[in-house]
Amino acid sequence: xxxxxxxxxxxxxxxxxxxxxxxxxxxxxxxxxxxxxxxxxxxxxxxxxxxxxxxxxxxxxxxxxxxxxxxxxxxxxxxxxxxxxxxxxxxxxxxxxxxxxxxxxxxxxxxxxxxxxxxxxxxxxxxxxxxxxxxxxxxxxxxxxxxxxxxxxxxxxxxxxxxxxxxxxxxxxxxxxxxxxxxxxxxxxxxxxxxxxxxxxxxxxxxxxxxxxxxxxxxxxxxxxxxxxxxxxxxxxxxxxxxxxxxxxxxxxxxxxxxxxxxxxxxxxxxxxxxxxxxxxxxxxxxxxxxxxxxxxxxxxxxxxxx
Numbered sequence: 332x333x334x335x336x337x338x339x340x341x342x343x344x345x346x347x348x349x350x351x352x353x354x355x356x357x358x359x360x361x362x363x364x365x366x367x368x369x370x371x372x373x374x375x376x377x378x379x380x381x382x383x384x385x386x387x388x389x390x391x392x393x394x395x396x397x398x399x400x401x402x403x404x405x406x407x408x409x410x411x412x413x414x415x416x417x418x419x420x421x422x423x424x425x426x427x428x429x430x431x432x433x434x435x436x437x438x439x440x441x442x443x444x445x446x447x448x449x450x451x452x453x454x455x456x457x458x459x460x461x462x463x464x465x466x467x468x469x470x471x472x473x474x475x476x477x478x479x480x481x482x483x484x485x486x487x488x489x490x491x492x493x494x495x496x497x498x499x500x501x502x503x504x505x506x507x508x509x510x511x512x513x514x515x516x517x518x519x520x521x522x523x524x525x526x527x528x529x530x531x532x533x534x535x536x537x538x539x540x541x542x543x544x545x546x547x548x549x550x551x552x553x554x555x556x557x558x559x560x561x562x563x564x565x566x567x568x569x570x571x572x573x574x575x576x577x578x579x580x581x582x583x584x585x586x587x588x589x590x591x592x593x594x595x596x597x598x599x600x601x602x603x604x605x606x607x608x609x610x611x612x613x614x615x616x617x618x619x620x621x622x623x624x625x626x627x628x629x630x631x632x633x634x635x636x637x638x
Contacts, residue, residue: 502514
């Protein structure tokens with residue numbers, strides 16, 4: 332895993348000299364992002380140069396559009412995944428209101444100081460500076476002055492459409508987990524701490540780990556999914572209910588319930604990872620408890636037999 336550097340007062344901007352950089356938020360680190368990361372590695376040819384992923388410590392939309400933001404992964408997981416992508420280093424910029432108010436020119440000065448990389452890779456729709464006023468045109472002008480070659484790439488396409496974080500979010504919202512996973516090049520996952528639940532599952536013969544996921548991370552549509560749960564590094568098959576069951580909407584507080592197949596133990600206050608792989612059925616209100624039990628047991632058996 333590559334080292335991660337925070338761009339604070341002690342950061343030496345000469346770190347960028349002769350390097351090959353790709354710059355973005357990289358929410359999801361999806362197939363399009365991985366293309367840019369590979370490009371940064373491929374153009375890293377100068378002696379002593381480094382391939383660098385340059386990103387923010389938080390998604391700017393957390394500050395400006397928090398009411399509608401749905402994220403594909405936590406900031407710390409995104410940064411860790413960048414560090415594990417094959418680049419030589421990750422540099423993280425603290426995203427503050429002061430930084431966001433920079434003009435495009437000052438934005439670039441804040442990022443690179445008086446230095447510039449040899450190569451800078453971005454998407455062709457890259458915008459920067461206050462109110463996203465800077466475009467690739469201004470970036471190229473800066474690059475011409477600084478001796479930095481700007482590579483503005485067309486978005487990677489898959490099945491006839493560009494791959495973007497927004498496209499993946501919409502797929503997840505529509506419960507199209509398999510399509511989203513293909514664009515992510517991995518299973519979409521959530522990490523969360525297990526909370527005490529209602530207890531009905533235990534009484535019915537299927538205990539669940541109950542998760543309360545914040546609104547930023549509630550991207551996946553409400554449904555029942557086949558999944559894997561990772562507990563203490565061990566991967567288990569799991570049946571997962573996302574959203575509050577209409578049967579228990581008056582008493583439930585958890586918005587994700589995970590039945591971990593063949594797991595015994597107490598998970599309260601322990602963080603688990605849930606990887607979603609298959610849509611099983613929509614959330615429905617059952618006419619009876621017996622119908623609920625039979626359906627849930629059928630979902631669990633499908634996961635046991637097919638995952």
